Amino acid sequence: MEEQLKINIHSIIPRSDINGPGSRMVVFFQGCGARCRDCFNPETQVFKMVSLYTAEEIFHKHLEEGMEGLTVSGGEPFLQAEELHQLLKTAKNDYGLTTVVYTGFTYDELSAIDGMEEIFDFVDVLIDGRYDRKHKEKTLLARGSTNQKFHFFTKRYNVDDFYMPGKVEVIIGQDGNVTETGFSKIA
């Protein structure tokens, strides 16, 4: 049996309707070195151990009925490449979920690294590139800035599935802080 790797996770949203098509579980990885100005999740940048879970533990504890897919964000998921691979593989093979991954690396940067194709095999959609506040998203697509590209590795989705007009969610953090996030209007 394959060794179950522990993933350093910042947080999990069991159900979200603004992080890709349909209702999705969202897993935020911990640790990112990109240091984009005005990063949406600055607390995920720090390289420290927050919560260690195996893929199986994540789905067992947090997967709700009726989820269409898994979205992975961060932090930088590809800095824990083997763990990401196992998470995506488990999502697809064991739970029949679609997969969307946000990364601060570009597709070209990732493609130059050995082993990435094996991860891409379990990704339906990759949204790539660092957040650039000068090109902030204004068309209500589920991405931070327009330099970030959608890469559709399968035929499951197209760009219309990432159009999020009027969708807003409120997240209550472990510290009690309330954050509103979403696509309520064109900025």
Ligand code: SF4
């Ligand atoms: S890549 Fe994402 S998590 Fe990393 S600094 Fe940029 S916006 Fe923040």
